[in-house]
Amino acid sequence: MKRVEKGKYYTWLFQAAETFYERGNFDKALKYFERLIKQHGKFLETSMKADCYAYLGDIYLFNEDFPKAVEYLNRAIALDPDFSHYYYLLGMVYQTQENWRRAIEEFQRSVKLEPKNSIYLEELGRTFVFTGNLYEGERLLRRAWKMDVTNIGAGVELAGVLLSLGKFKDTIVMVDEILQSGENLHDGIVDYLENIRTDADRGLEEKAKRRRKSKKRSNPHSKSKN
Numbered sequence: 001m002k003r004v005e006k007g008k009y010y011t012w013l014f015q016a017a018e019t020f021y022e023r024g025n026f027d028k029a030l031k032y033f034e035r036l037i038k039q040h041g042k043f044l045e046t047s048m049k050a051d052c053y054a055y056l057g058d059i060y061l062f063n064e065d066f067p068k069a070v071e072y073l074n075r076a077i078a079l080d081p082d083f084s085h086y087y088y089l090l091g092m093v094y095q096t097q098e099n100w101r102r103a104i105e106e107f108q109r110s111v112k113l114e115p116k117n118s119i120y121l122e123e124l125g126r127t128f129v130f131t132g133n134l135y136e137g138e139r140l141l142r143r144a145w146k147m148d149v150t151n152i153g154a155g156v157e158l159a160g161v162l163l164s165l166g167k168f169k170d171t172i173v174m175v176d177e178i179l180q181s182g183e184n185l186h187d188g189i190v191d192y193l194e195n196i197r198t199d200a201d202r203g204l205e206e207k208a209k210r211r212r213k214s215k216k217r218s219n220p221h222s223k224s225k226n
Helices: 009-022 024-042 045-060 066-079 084-094 100-113 118-131 132-146 150-162 168-179 187-218
Strands: none
Touching: 009 045, 009 150, 024 045, 024 150, 024 168, 066 084, 084 100, 084 118, 100 118, 118 132, 118 150, 118 168, 150 168, 150 187, 168 187
């Protein structure tokens, strides 16, 4: 989230809660953030209080308590409506619920506030893919990948979309770009990309076969007359 002022007791509590969150100890983090709001809410700087609400929203998203996640993230947005990450987190809640329209709206807000954030573009593109709008998903995922080639998630998602659209040559190029990116790729991602490449190669072969058959039909051999 954002940087906070040091030297105050409630600031120490915030930093401790944030540390628990970053370590994945969400139960502890939840208790600390709730304690901050309950006992020190009126003393907190607006940005810190908004971050508390945002962290609580993200934790409740992890716990699949979606009404509370939406409630806390909306509280964060009410306090700081110009902070893009809050909209991104709210978009993730709606995406998890498969509420594609609301997810798209929130991701669009986050992108509008921070247009050079590849992760926000990636999730916006992925949500369009979920709706079946593969072409818009492709456009946004291309932007995300071009903006940050270390965003492997955007590249992998784009490769899958290109394959689904039958753009087999583009798919192979995309797979090669990811594999040659220099990033430390998980074995599962490498296996997935290799499977995509295999499917794209087969797709190219099938296209070539159809072209050959079509050419034969349009140019039948005529028998010579004696």
